[in-house]
Amino acid sequence: MHNQNSLALAGLMREYFDRGQTLEPGRRAAALRRLRRELIAREAELCEAVSADFGRGAFDTVTCELMQVREEIDTALRNLARWAAPQKAEGGLWNFPSCAAVCPQPRGVVLILSPWNYPILLALAPLVGAVAAGNCVLLRPSQRTANTARAIEGLLRASFPAGWAAAVLGGHAVSDRLLTGRFDLIFFTGSALVGRRVMRAAAEQLTPVVLELGGKSPCIVDETAEIESAARRIVWGKFLNAGQTCVAPDYLLVQRPVADRLAEALCREIGRMGYGRPGALPRIITEEHTRRIAELIAGERVIAGGGVFPRERRMEPTILYPVSPDAPCMREEIFGPVLPVLVCDTLDEAVALIRSRERPLALYHFSRDPTRIRRVLRETSAGGGCVNDVILHAASAGLPFGGVGMSGMGRYHGKASFDLFSNPRGLLLKPARLELPLRYPPHGAWKERAVSVFFRRGADG
Numbered sequence: 001m002h003n004q005n006s007l008a009l010a011g012l013m014r015e016y017f018d019r020g021q022t023l024e025p026g027r028r029a030a031a032l033r034r035l036r037r038e039l040i041a042r043e044a045e046l047c048e049a050v051s052a053d054f055g056r057g058a059f060d061t062v063t064c065e066l067m068q069v070r071e072e073i074d075t076a077l078r079n080l081a082r083w084a085a086p087q088k089a090e091g092g093l094w095n096f097p098s099c100a101a102v103c104p105q106p107r108g109v110v111l112i113l114s115p116w117n118y119p120i121l122l123a124l125a126p127l128v129g130a131v132a133a134g135n136c137v138l139l140r141p142s143q144r145t146a147n148t149a150r151a152i153e154g155l156l157r158a159s160f161p162a163g164w165a166a167a168v169l170g171g172h173a174v175s176d177r178l179l180t181g182r183f184d185l186i187f188f189t190g191s192a193l194v195g196r197r198v199m200r201a202a203a204e205q206l207t208p209v210v211l212e213l214g215g216k217s218p219c220i221v222d223e224t225a226e227i228e229s230a231a232r233r234i235v236w237g238k239f240l241n242a243g244q245t246c247v248a249p250d251y252l253l254v255q256r257p258v259a260d261r262l263a264e265a266l267c268r269e270i271g272r273m274g275y276g277r278p279g280a281l282p283r284i285i286t287e288e289h290t291r292r293i294a295e296l297i298a299g300e301r302v303i304a305g306g307g308v309f310p311r312e313r314r315m316e317p318t319i320l321y322p323v324s325p326d327a328p329c330m331r332e333e334i335f336g337p338v339l340p341v342l343v344c345d346t347l348d349e350a351v352a353l354i355r356s357r358e359r360p361l362a363l364y365h366f367s368r369d370p371t372r373i374r375r376v377l378r379e380t381s382a383g384g385g386c387v388n389d390v391i392l393h394a395a396s397a398g399l400p401f402g403g404v405g406m407s408g409m410g411r412y413h414g415k416a417s418f419d420l421f422s423n424p425r426g427l428l429l430k431p432a433r434l435e436l437p438l439r440y441p442p443h444g445a446w447k448e449r450a451v452s453v454f455f456r457r458g459a460d461g
Contacts, residue, residue, distance in 0.1 A: 005168075006138075006140075006168045006170070006177055006178050006181075007177065007178065007181045009138060009162070009166060009168065010109060010178070010181050010182075010183070012162065013136035013138060013163050013166075014109050014136075014182075016136055016161070016164060017106070017108055017109055017135070017136045021164065022106060022131075022134045023106070025080055025081055028080060028084075028131060028132055028134055029077055029080055031164065031165075032073050032076055032077055032128065032131060033077065034158075034159045034160070035073060035124075035155075035156075035159040035160070036070060038158045039070060039073075039124075039155065040070070042151065042154075043062065043066060044058075045151055046061065046065075046066065046148070046151050046152075047061045047062065049145075049147040049148040049150070049151040050119065050147075050148050052147040053116075053119070053144075054116075054283040055279070056241060057282075060240065060241065064121065064240070064395075066120065068121050068397075069125055069128065071397045072414070072417070075414045075415075076128055076129070076132040076414075076417075079415065079418075080132055083132070083418045084134075086101040086104075086427075087101060087102045087104075088100070088101055089101055091428055093454065093457075094439075094454070095428060095430070096436060097430070097431060097434055097435070098428055098429060098430050098431075100426070100427065100429070101426075101427050101429070102426055102427070103424075103426075103427050104419075104422040105134070105423045105425050106134030106135045106421070106423070107208075107421055107422065108135060108136070108183075108184030109135065109136045109137075109183055109184055110130050110135045110136070110138070110184060110186070110421060111139075111140070111178055111179075111181075111183040111185070111186045112127060112139045112140070113140050113175060113178075113186070113187070113189070113198065114126075114139065114141050114189055115189045116142035116145045116285055117241060117244040117245065118245075119141060119142060119145040119148040119149070119152070122189050122212075123139055123141050123152055123167075124152070125412070126187050126417065126421075127139060127165060128417065129412055129417020129418055129420060129421050130165075131164075131165060133420075133421035133422045134422075135185075135421050136163065136164055136165065137164070137165040137166075138165075138168065138183075139152070139156065139165070139167045139168070140167070140168050140169075140175055140178060141153075143171045144285055144286070149169055153166075153167040153169060176201075179201035179202070180201070182205055183207055184207070184208075185209075185210065185421065186207055186208070186209045187209075187410075187412075188210065188211055188212065189213075189246075190212075190213070192213045192215075192406055195213050195408075199211070209409075209410075210402075210412070211403070211408045211409050211410065212246070212401075212403065212410070212412075213246075213361065213403055213406065213407050214246040214361055214403075214407060214408075215250075215358055215361050215406060216330070216332075216333050216357065216358075216360060217247060217248065217250045217360040217361055217362040217363060217364070217385075218249070218250065218251055218252075218350075218353075218354050218363055218364070219234060219249035219250075219364040219365075219366070219390065220252075220253045220254075220350050220354075220363075220364065220366065220367070220376060221234075221252060221253070221254045221255070221262055221366045221367075222255050222347055222350075222367045222369070222372055223255040224367050224368045224369040225262075225367055225368065226366070226388075227258055227261050227262050229366075229388070230262065230265075230388070231265030231268070231269045232265075232269050233366075233388075234266065234269075234339075234366075234390060235266055235269040235270055235275070235317075236273065236390075237249060237390035238337070238390075239270070239275050239281060239337050240391070241282055242281040242282045242315070242336065242337045243334065243336045243337040243338065243339075244282070244285065244336065245391065246361055247361055247391050248390070249339070249362075249364055249390050250333060250334055250340075250360075251323070251329075251330065251339070251340045251341070251342060252339065252340070252341045252342065253342050253344050253350040253354070254341055254342070254343055255344055255345070255347070255350075256343050256344065256345050259321075259322070259341070259343045262341070263303060263321045263341060266304065267303060267319065270317050275317045276305070276316065276317070279314070281314070281315070281317065281337055283312070283313040283314060284314065284336060285313070286313065287311060289313075289335075290308065290309075290310040290313050290314075290315060291308075293308070293334060293335075294308040294315070295328070296329040296334060296338065297318060297320060297338055298328075300320040300329065301320060301321060301322065301323075302320060303321045304316075304317065304318060304319040305317045305318035305319065306318050315336060315337050315338075316337070317337045317339075318337060318339065319338075319341065320339065320340045321340075321341040322341060323341060324342075325342060327340065330342075347372060347376070351375075351376060354380050355379070355380065358405055358407070359381045359382060359383075360407055361382065361403045361408065362382055362383060362385045362386075362393070362394075363376075363380055363382035363385040364385050364386050364387075364389070364390045365377075365387050366388050367387070367388070381404055381405075382404065383401070383403040383407050384399065384400075384402075396414075397414035398413075398414055399413060399414075400412070400413055400414075400415075400416035401413045401416070438450060438451070
């Protein structure tokens, strides 16, 4: 479905939602089971589509995308009845006698604008939460991965009625057209630049917005770290998907006593993992993006890789060491297979550099000292992260995922997704006759004394 019909489809979804077709939790669960079944049946088709778009192998597509979507579905199916049930709350002394509850309700019709780098996961993971919460979903996959977008459109067509969930294909013109429509929530994953455009458009209709952005996620390796293990995990996480991962470690901050050892270990791990072979990494998404990354490494000291092939959209896994905090590669998110290594004399210096910059989507710390770990967690702010590993916090349906400050707003995955796409309707239930008459005028001296007692009650506790 293309540009001219996109808003018409949104209108169809509004009618579908208004008829109450998504309200019954049992129907939501049945829809999620259909999606799960189709996802498994179309494994090969989806892997081939991603490979056609930017050359990523099936292993990474299954482990980094399909398995995670399935985990989101399975988590929702296990917990949906409990999540959707009213939750008892305190009514408060002033409301005595009463009962209070929080009743989750779907928001309505939501728009998901998904990116190209993990085109299945970042389209379907939020969609699962939205469907579990009882919403209708209009999804616009990125056209930079056009083959995958078409495969997702077919997947949704086989899994849902058109009024419940569907994909619309097209580029920026389709997105701009959709942003003029009325939605009950917009979920956007992408760059901060485009995120600002989405927020400006949403402000016209006061539509709430969730932004999953990115930024320069730091990785500290202090002098107590297990160097060989740190190098192996950092190389895996950094060069996964050719570095085109929003939570990839963007740069390393390494204490001087272990800096040379770590640099050498990083180079060894690139060889051991076979990343040095031609075509070992997926392609960079565009030739323009490849040239941009090449400009970021110009003039830097390269200790591994450095080869750039713009026409083929390929780049060797590259390590820069040592790098200045003022280098061009430290001024913007790299989003490619380049890892700058900065040397710090103290942990204070590393923390100060992180605090001087925008709060990142993720922060990683390799250390064997619990005191140092607690200190970094206490003195820094980030959307999420790992201790002694990278990226894997984003793979858990049990952990809320999202950014802070310039790296985004809003959290999803698992229960956080259900909450995000729900309106937590607060409800107070009172008996028809029994009540305290204290609140009604006229208010004499005895009532003033009574409310003063209520006010002071428990003040010292």
